[in-house]
Amino acid sequence: MSLWLTLAVNSIALGGLLFLLSAGFSLIFGLMRIPNLMHGSFFMLGAYLGVTFLDKGVTFWLAALLSGVAMALIGSLIERFLLKRLSGQELPQVLLTLGFSFIIADLCLMIWTGDPWQPATPAELRGALQVAGLFFPIYRLAIVAVAVVVAIALWLLVDWTRLGAKIRAGVDDPPIARMVGIPVSRLFTLVFALGAGLAAFGGVVGAPYLSVYPGMDAEMLPLALIVVILGGTGSLVGAFVGSFIIGFLFNFGQAMFPDLAYVILFLPMVLVLVLRPQGLFGKVVS
Amino acid sequence: MSGRAPRLAAIGVAIVLLLTLPAWVANSYYVNVASQILLWAVAALALNVLVGYGGLVSLGHAALFGTAGYTAALLLQAGHGHFVADFAAIGFTLLVSAIFAILSLRSTGITFLMITLALGQILWGIAYRWASLTQGDNGVNVTTRPHLFGISLATADAFYYAVLAAFALAVISMAIFVNSPFGASLRGTRDQPRRMNALGYNVWLIRFLAFLFSGFWTGVAGLLFVYYNQFISPQIMALQTSAEILLMVISGGTATLLGPIAGAAIVVIMKNVASAYIERWNLVLGVIFVLIISFMPDGLIPGTTRIWRYGWQALRARIASARSVRRAGAS
Numbered sequence: 001m002s003l004w005l006t007l008a009v010n011s012i013a014l015g016g017l018l019f020l021l022s023a024g025f026s027l028i029f030g031l032m033r034i035p036n037l038m039h040g041s042f043f044m045l046g047a048y049l050g051v052t053f054l055d056k057g058v059t060f061w062l063a064a065l066l067s068g069v070a071m072a073l074i075g076s077l078i079e080r081f082l083l084k085r086l087s088g089q090e091l092p093q094v095l096l097t098l099g100f101s102f103i104i105a106d107l108c109l110m111i112w113t114g115d116p117w118q119p120a121t122p123a124e125l126r127g128a129l130q131v132a133g134l135f136f137p138i139y140r141l142a143i144v145a146v147a148v149v150v151a152i153a154l155w156l157l158v159d160w161t162r163l164g165a166k167i168r169a170g171v172d173d174p175p176i177a178r179m180v181g182i183p184v185s186r187l188f189t190l191v192f193a194l195g196a197g198l199a200a201f202g203g204v205v206g207a208p209y210l211s212v213y214p215g216m217d218a219e220m221l222p223l224a225l226i227v228v229i230l231g232g233t234g235s236l237v238g239a240f241v242g243s244f245i246i247g248f249l250f251n252f253g254q255a256m257f258p259d260l261a262y263v264i265l266f267l268p269m270v271l272v273l274v275l276r277p278q279g280l281f282g283k284v285v286s
Numbered sequence: 287m288s289g290r291a292p293r294l295a296a297i298g299v300a301i302v303l304l305l306t307l308p309a310w311v312a313n314s315y316y317v318n319v320a321s322q323i324l325l326w327a328v329a330a331l332a333l334n335v336l337v338g339y340g341g342l343v344s345l346g347h348a349a350l351f352g353t354a355g356y357t358a359a360l361l362l363q364a365g366h367g368h369f370v371a372d373f374a375a376i377g378f379t380l381l382v383s384a385i386f387a388i389l390s391l392r393s394t395g396i397t398f399l400m401i402t403l404a405l406g407q408i409l410w411g412i413a414y415r416w417a418s419l420t421q422g423d424n425g426v427n428v429t430t431r432p433h434l435f436g437i438s439l440a441t442a443d444a445f446y447y448a449v450l451a452a453f454a455l456a457v458i459s460m461a462i463f464v465n466s467p468f469g470a471s472l473r474g475t476r477d478q479p480r481r482m483n484a485l486g487y488n489v490w491l492i493r494f495l496a497f498l499f500s501g502f503w504t505g506v507a508g509l510l511f512v513y514y515n516q517f518i519s520p521q522i523m524a525l526q527t528s529a530e531i532l533l534m535v536i537s538g539g540t541a542t543l544l545g546p547i548a549g550a551a552i553v554v555i556m557k558n559v560a561s562a563y564i565e566r567w568n569l570v571l572g573v574i575f576v577l578i579i580s581f582m583p584d585g586l587i588p589g590t591t592r593i594w595r596y597g598w599q600a601l602r603a604r605i606a607s608a609r610s611v612r613r614a615g616a617s
Contacts (some may be wrong), residue, residue: 002297007535023507028395029400030521032299033396035396035399035400037403046501068564082576085580090396090399091337091343092538092579093534093535094343094396094399095536095575095578096576096579096580098525098529098572098575099571099572099574099575099576099579100576101571101572102526102529102568102571102572102575103569103570103572103573103576105568105571106566106568106570106572136339147493172329196435196590205320218298218525220408221403221407221525222403222404222407222408223405223409224404225400225403226404228400229400229401229404233397255370257440258415259416259417259418259419260412260416261411261415262408262411262412263408263412265408265411266404266405266408269404270389273389273392273401274389274392277393
């Protein structure tokens with residue numbers, strides 16, 4: 001019983017982290033049509049920056065925020081000065097982001113070496129909550145809480161604010177949006193920065209759980225991809241549901257069939273592609 | 287006709303040079319580098335079928351490459367003969383290619399790319415994590431190379447000729463493919479999928495067959511690779527390999543026959559040279575990607591010609607303006 005419970009709690013926590021990772025990916029990929037293969041790198045580099053801040057004595061949440069802001073800046077610079085010039089050209093965008101993912105991976109290996117870093121769980125989040133005789137580790141619950149808060153904030157931002165309306169207008173019809181005075185180009189940079197920042201923030205929040213190690217980028221990117229394919233590109237609800245499905249499958253799969261954990265991840269993706277190629281919550285693009 | 291003669295002459299010289307390479311290179315290290323170039327050229331040609339002629343950018347080809355290598359290596363390790371192992375490897379790679387194609391051809395463009403990437407990473411994950419089957423990170427050793435027509439391929443020279451033969455077959459099949467009605471219809475699905483559909487072509491089937499054709503040669507390249515290295519590990523199936531093959535295709539210029547071959551030569555030589563001086567091949571690879579995309583988005587060879595021509599024109603313009611200034615000063 002307690003094993004299943006632990007697995008379930010871990011799954012929800014991983015789902016929360018995956019949401020932080022893939023929400024931005026879904027927005028960038030679904031709304032802006034940019035195949036951002038750096039997204040796993042943002043997560044990893046963010047986590048490395050975070051552990052460095054922690055090492056310098058910064059508190060946990062501040063380190064996560066600082067790392068998110070730093071990565072948002074880096075992301076917006078890459079978008080503004082390199083990706084923007086390639087707008088609409090998919091192959092060059094793929095190659096550019098792929099190139100950056102290699103550069104970031106190698107720089108991280110140079111700076112932070114090949115050994116994994118695992119920061120301690122912040123003091124205020126250690127221990128467990130006791131509910132109805134069952135123990136729930138506070139840190140895992142905190143990850144989920146953060147993910148839910150971010151999800152609600154993003155949903156409010158995109159669906160209920162003026163800024164979100166402008167972003168949606170810019171996505172639906174960029175020329176007309178520009179004509180009515182919406183700064184589409186600047187908004188896209190903002191969305192990209194937001195996605196990069198969220199990924200980095202997720203990387204730091206997840207660091208005490210997943211630790212940070214070389215190759216993490218290449219592991220997180222396909223997870224984000226599967227989440228987005230599963231949930232439907234550009235759909236925040238899809239990213240949210242997809243994240244938790246993958247979180248559960250990954251943890252339970254690894255516990256029950258350790259050899260085949262990756263194959264199990266792959267099954268729902270295959271099903272969705274065959275039965276509903278636009279994803280669970282995706283819209284059909286004409 | 288006059289434009290064709292130098293081209294044919296160049297091809298003739300290239301064939302003679304390739305056939306006599308072990309004789310004038312003499313050093314087995316360089317013969318091995320040549321084998322590497324040729325086997326990667328086969329992989330690049332195969333990917334170019336999809337990227338160049340089909341307009342479908344796959345980032346999952348390293349997984350197909352590795353599938354062939356792993357199948358052969360595991361069957362050989364289990365005690366099967368080379369003949370069985372090689373045929374099974376190609377057959378299984380074709381099967382995996384078909385599955386990849388069925389799933390990824392649900393879409394085109396970046397979604398196609400993302401699906402092939404995800405599928406490729408999953409196969410990498412199997413090779414890496416399913417340790418009871420693939421021996422995980424330790425990889426699989428292949429102790430012997432096969433005999434071909436009674437000749438052992440154990441030496442660098444003999445293996446080079448085997449790779450050259452496979453490479454020649456690949457080039458010939460690509461040339462036939464490009465000039466065939468099928469090649470033309472694939473280009474049609476790249477440029478005008480709707481019109482092709484309206485004309486009664488089965489766009490999906492054309493793409494599917496192209497994927498199988500690409501998968502077949504990728505499998506052959508993977509087989510050559512595993513015999514060349516006599517070892518295979520999950521690393522070869524990682525995204526980086528797919529990216530390297532894609533770089534070969536792009537850097538040489540897509541949708542040409544010679545482009546991917548030139549690209550394979552450039553990348554393999556750079557990799558060999560770079561790894562002799564620095565450990566950071568990934569960094570170099572990344573910087574090359576970023577530089578190519580920023581300055582020569584049409585590929586290294588067309589890009590270099592363009593920049594060369596541009597520079598030449600700028601130089602001439604400057605000389606001309608300098609002259610006119612001088613003339614103006616004189617008058």
